[in-house]
Amino acid sequence: MSLQKLARELDETARQSATMLEGITEALEILADSKLNKDPSVRDAVQIIITALQGQDRIEQRCHNMALATRQFALLPASAPPSMLDEIWSSLSLDELRVPALSGIAALQNHGDAELF
Template sequence: MGLHKLARELEETARQTAQMVEGITASLQTLGDQSLDCDSARSTAIRQIVMALQMQDRIEQRCADMARAARMMADHPEAASGSADEIWSSLTLDELRDDQLSGVAARARSGEIEFF
């Protein structure tokens, strides 16, 4: 179970990374859109870039948690089969701790921009 979950979470991280790049691409397209006035394009692009940066922060947290889980499984090979749930439940991000939340970013609506 432990390594299968790690594989699923790596796939989800790849999906989130692609989504982040799509956000950056959208901001570049917005800046290049000559049908928009400069102030509007700049304002929209800034929002898109900030959201993409927030996604990067989330991806970095996911990667750090998954690396920690992989190291714990490597240090305790028996955990890779039996007690891997304990390893996953000890992680920081709820979406990694709770299988029902895994991939929740794909279903969540974009909300207000929060500066970190």
């Protein structure tokens, strides 16, 4: 698979995951109705859904960042020094992609309280 194709597939994965959330967002709007949200279990469910939506948003961002990096890698000559690869990674916006020490550990970190974005 070429790097350009890989980048397209990462972008498509991000697009599909965003599309998947349309129905979930509609359900969240129903649950947020003032008549329903007086029930503590409904409020808890709303917070759980919001946290899941934030997780999807993070995955979508990761896919777009990796697609960008992949496109930049594709432009490099085969003889590019490792420092050029490191420079591409360091330019990304998500810390877990940009900072080598955080790579692959985002799931292990506390992301704080859920907020509607």
